[in-house]
Amino acid sequence: MDDLTWEPGWVAVPDDERRRWFQRVCAGDQWVLDTAYGAWLDVPLQRVQLVVALDYSRWFSLQRLVRRTFRRLLDFDAWIDALPARQAGRISPH
Numbered sequence: 001m002d003d004l005t006w007e008p009g010w011v012a013v014p015d016d017e018r019r020r021w022f023q024r025v026c027a028g029d030q031w032v033l034d035t036a037y038g039a040w041l042d043v044p045l046q047r048v049q050l051v052v053a054l055d056y057s058r059w060f061s062l063q064r065l066v067r068r069t070f071r072r073l074l075d076f077d078a079w080i081d082a083l084p085a086r087q088a089g090r091i092s093p094h
Contacts, residue, residue: 005037015039 019040
C-alpha cells in the first residue's frame with residue numbers, strides 16, 4: 001500500500017491519484033489489500049468477496065510500527081537503495 005500512496009521521501013500521493021490507482025488495482029480479477037482508506041473505501045467494497053479483519057490491540061500495532069521505523073532508520077541506505085526495486089511493480093498513473 002505504501003508504494004501506491006507515498007512517493008519517495010514520504011511525499012503523499014494526492015487523493016484523486018490514489019483513487020485512480022486503486023480503481024485500476026480493484027478492476028483486476030484477483031487482488032488483496034492490506035488496508036483501505038476512507039477516501040477510497042468504496043472502491044474495493046464494490047467488488048470485494050471476502051473481508052478478513054485482524055483485530056490487533058493498539059499496543060501490538062504500535063510496537064510493530066516503532067520496530068519497523070527503527071529498522072528503516074538503522075538500515076536507511078539499504079531501504080533507499082531498495083526504492084527503485086519496490087517501485088518497479090508500481091502501477092503507473094499514466
